[in-house]
Amino acid sequence: MTIRIIEEEGIERPVVSQRIAELADAILHHKKVYESGQSEISDAAYDRLEDELKSIAPDHPVLQVVGAASDSSVGAGAASGVNVRKVEHATPMLSLDKTYSLPDLHRWAADKPLVGTLKVDGNSLSLVYEKGLLNLAKTRGNGRVGEEVTDKAFWIADVPRNLPNGISCEIRGEIYCTESKFLRLADEMVQMGLDRPTSPRNIVSGLLGRKAHFELARYFSFFAFDFIASGAGDARDAAGANDRNPSIPAPRFKSEVEKFKWLGGAGFSLPHPQVLEDAKAVEGYLEYVKKLMAEDEIGLDGAVFSYNDLALHDELGVTAHHPRYKMSFKWQGQTAVSTVTGITWATSRLGAVTPVAVIDPVFLSGASISNISLHNAAHVKAFNLKVGDRIEIVRSGEVIPKFLGVIEAADGSYLWPLACPQCGTTLISDGIRLTCPDATACPAQQLGAILNWIRCAEIDDLSEKRVLPLMEAGLVRTLADLYRLKLEDFLVIPQTREKMAGKLFANIQASRSIPLASFLNGLGIEGAGRTTWESLLEHFSGLAEIQRATPEEIIPIEGFAEKSAKQIVAGLDARRVWIQELLEAGVTPVVQNRSGRGDGQFEGHADGPLAGLQFVITGSLTAPRLDVEKAIKAAGGKLATSVSKNTFAVVTGDLDSGSSKMKKARELGVKIWNEEQLRNALKE
Numbered sequence: 001m002t003i004r005i006i007e008e009e010g011i012e013r014p015v016v017s018q019r020i021a022e023l024a025d026a027i028l029h030h031k032k033v034y035e036s037g038q039s040e041i042s043d044a045a046y047d048r049l050e051d052e053l054k055s056i057a058p059d060h061p062v063l064q065v066v067g068a069a070s071d072s073s074v075g076a077g078a079a080s081g082v083n084v085r086k087v088e089h090a091t092p093m094l095s096l097d098k099t100y101s102l103p104d105l106h107r108w109a110a111d112k113p114l115v116g117t118l119k120v121d122g123n124s125l126s127l128v129y130e131k132g133l134l135n136l137a138k139t140r141g142n143g144r145v146g147e148e149v150t151d152k153a154f155w156i157a158d159v160p161r162n163l164p165n166g167i168s169c170e171i172r173g174e175i176y177c178t179e180s181k182f183l184r185l186a187d188e189m190v191q192m193g194l195d196r197p198t199s200p201r202n203i204v205s206g207l208l209g210r211k212a213h214f215e216l217a218r219y220f221s222f223f224a225f226d227f228i229a230s231g232a233g234d235a236r237d238a239a240g241a242n243d244r245n246p247s248i249p250a251p252r253f254k255s256e257v258e259k260f261k262w263l264g265g266a267g268f269s270l271p272h273p274q275v276l277e278d279a280k281a282v283e284g285y286l287e288y289v290k291k292l293m294a295e296d297e298i299g300l301d302g303a304v305f306s307y308n309d310l311a312l313h314d315e316l317g318v319t320a321h322h323p324r325y326k327m328s329f330k331w332q333g334q335t336a337v338s339t340v341t342g343i344t345w346a347t348s349r350l351g352a353v354t355p356v357a358v359i360d361p362v363f364l365s366g367a368s369i370s371n372i373s374l375h376n377a378a379h380v381k382a383f384n385l386k387v388g389d390r391i392e393i394v395r396s397g398e399v400i401p402k403f404l405g406v407i408e409a410a411d412g413s414y415l416w417p418l419a420c421p422q423c424g425t426t427l428i429s430d431g432i433r434l435t436c437p438d439a440t441a442c443p444a445q446q447l448g449a450i451l452n453w454i455r456c457a458e459i460d461d462l463s464e465k466r467v468l469p470l471m472e473a474g475l476v477r478t479l480a481d482l483y484r485l486k487l488e489d490f491l492v493i494p495q496t497r498e499k500m501a502g503k504l505f506a507n508i509q510a511s512r513s514i515p516l517a518s519f520l521n522g523l524g525i526e527g528a529g530r531t532t533w534e535s536l537l538e539h540f541s542g543l544a545e546i547q548r549a550t551p552e553e554i555i556p557i558e559g560f561a562e563k564s565a566k567q568i569v570a571g572l573d574a575r576r577v578w579i580q581e582l583l584e585a586g587v588t589p590v591v592q593n594r595s596g597r598g599d600g601q602f603e604g605h606a607d608g609p610l611a612g613l614q615f616v617i618t619g620s621l622t623a624p625r626l627d628v629e630k631a632i633k634a635a636g637g638k639l640a641t642s643v644s645k646n647t648f649a650v651v652t653g654d655l656d657s658g659s660s661k662m663k664k665a666r667e668l669g670v671k672i673w674n675e676e677q678l679r680n681a682l683k684e
């Protein structure tokens with residue numbers, strides 16, 4: 001089954017948190033190098049960074065940092081209390097009931113609709129907002145009393161400083177550190193002369209308990225999962241809040257879904273909530289969680305389920321230990337210790353050279369394990385991994401076994417390879433990743449690029465097993481070579497006769513005419529997926545225009561940060577020859593009518609009342625969004641996901657919304673329609 005998490009289904013999310021994080025990082029970096037007397041950018045360029053951050057996060061602590069070089073004082077100046085302050089939880093922060101058994105989970109669910117979320121292996125955090133302002137952040141502690149960590153929370157990009165409509169409430173969630181941020185954090189800590197942290201989980205609690213280095217909390221992320229109206233369970237607070245601020249009632253939710261949509265709209269990141277109507281959907285969600293566990297970017301230890309109907313929550317209540325309306329599911333994990341006998345390196349299709357630890361085989365959860373993926377080169381550095389180390393590994397939920405830590409270290413120091421294991425080219429390192437720079441001659445990357453093209457161009461039957469013999473025979477080296485193959489060339493593939501050869505040949509020919517977004521996606525440019533290209537095509541009319549685009553033209557488009565804009569421009573440039581070759585080989589990218597996007601069955605009418613007009617829908621509507629989209633398309637209109645000067649009107653159920661799309665529309669003077677105005681236009 002496909003998982004459509006609530007987050008992807010039309011929550012209007014401010015997409016500024018990534019930009020805030022980038023800016024804070026850059027500003028802190030430039031402050032440090034400036035103090036060491038080696039400015040990397042002009043004062044004007046630096047001021048632009050500060051001005052941009054001030055415009056989107058005026059209270060960000062990085063703007064107050066002085067004396068960045070003496071890093072132990074960073075952030076401490078702004079601290080209200082350097083001593084750890086104990087704070088009570090008005091509503092206790094309870095644990096969760098848990099089960100390892102799927103039948104038990106189904107029995108507890110009793111066919112009620114559930115909402116599933118990720119169970120993140122981090123630390124619980126409570127955020128108290130007063131009149132819409134973040135006033136206090138505290139750890140769980142023993143569940144009744146926690147510790148104040150407000151100065152650290154200010155640094156976390158996905159903890160909003162303000163809530164909409166100035167409401168007072170408490171938000172609870174999990175603070176965690178992703179694998180990739182952990183590696184950068186570990187490097188920075190070592191550079192600062194601090195001990196190298198041992199794991200993403202340990203560093204979160206470690207830094208939360210520290211009295212300095214608040215700025216390191218910028219490597220943390222936060223998932224919000226609970227909303228408590230101010231005063232719930234604390235009459236004193238409720239009375240106080242109401243006296244001062246009687247006019248703004250907290251929102252009331254009927255379901256978990258409503259709650260998550262509100263949290264998403266308020267700017268919080270969500271733990272991938274998903275409505276699950278039946279047992280099959282629950283199992284599908286667990287499969288999804290397993291897949292994420294295998295990727296290992298977010299440390300997960302299971303899933304949390306709760307009844308979607310909040311009336312049930314009130315009815316069932318809580319025990320002293322846990323709420324009765326929530327249940328966590330974990331896989332029984334088995335750990336083992338083994339010895340590293342080798343570390344092998346392989347090049348991925350994007351050129352990343354990644355390590356695998358070879359170990360003395362051990363038996364774990366019913367399988368013999370002899371290889372452990374180590375994700376990236378920085379992992380080897382972070383744990384100083386080498387042959388002879390005794391390491392601990394874990395395997396749970398039949399997912400790929402994971403490296404946990406070094407139990408007993410052998411003598412010596414870790415080694416990184418100098419040359420690409422596939423093509424021998426000297427590797428480049430950014431301190432975290434090792435990459436083979438030769439994208440066109442490295443066989444690992446050629447195969448990856450060709451397989452990616454085959455997938456994007458939807459060429460059937462041409463599997464990796466069939467591509468490899470073609471490459472080995474020297475018939476295929478680049479994407480364009482596929483289109484130069486003659487029918488008889490396919491006979492080099494083992495067990496392939498004329499019938500299959502004819503089929504493969506025909507499938508390739510059929511892909512010559514290809515939607516432009518698929519063509520661009522097929523080039524395999526890092527950081528750009530199909531939706532990236534689709535939104536770019538709303539602003540650039542064809543291949544040549546996209547190839548001519550500069551980062552400065554892409555950055556203002558909603559959803560594009562400086563980094564991705566630069567990656568796209570550099571990626572297109574590096575593939576200029578490929579693009580040329582594909583065009584010369586007769587591949588024709590087709591610019592699609594945008595009204596056919598998505599389901600494809602609602603082709604617009606060229607003579608409809610909205611023919612040729614582009615619309616953007618934002619916020620919640622009274623009619624289902626899909627119906628509104630259908631109606632616009634049926635009337636000949638087009639839909640876009642971001643507001644630009646090409647937008648004819650923004651349609652919204654909330655004319656006063658301060659969402660980024662509405663702001664953009666007001667800035668550009670784009671019409672803003674309510675649903676009635678849209679209905680009238682449709683009737684014409």
Ligand SMILES: [Zn+2]
Nearest residue numbers: 420423436442
């Ligand atoms: Zn290589």
